[in-house]
Amino acid sequence: MTELLDQAIERVRAFPPETQDAFARVLLSLAGDEDEQAVYQLTPVETASLAKSLAQAERGEFASDEEVRAVWAKHGL
Known part of the structure; x- marks a missing residue:
């Protein structure tokens, strides 16, 4: 443990x-348990979105600091 x-x-x-x-x-x-599938199964749309995000990360395509700050400000953070 x-x-x-x-x-x-x-x-x-x-x-x-x-x-x-x-x-x-x-x-x-x-x-x-060992006989069960994962707790949550992604939908096809979620799977495609995740694949797109992973590909962007592999290419080094991340939000800029300015873009992140804008999202935080939009949500009051």
Whole structure:
């Protein structure tokens, strides 16, 4: 077990049993099991968008600092 996972589990142990169970259900749903497929299956549109984004990153095409600041300002960040 990693140190981070151990820290998270220790923190959750302090919660009431029903809250611990809620965390456990989330963790189990994310982890799935060996016979299950991934928790979330991308749609064809999402798959294409991801492929496009990865190709842009491989070419070094990233937003400029100015573009990032503009998005942050637009959303009040």
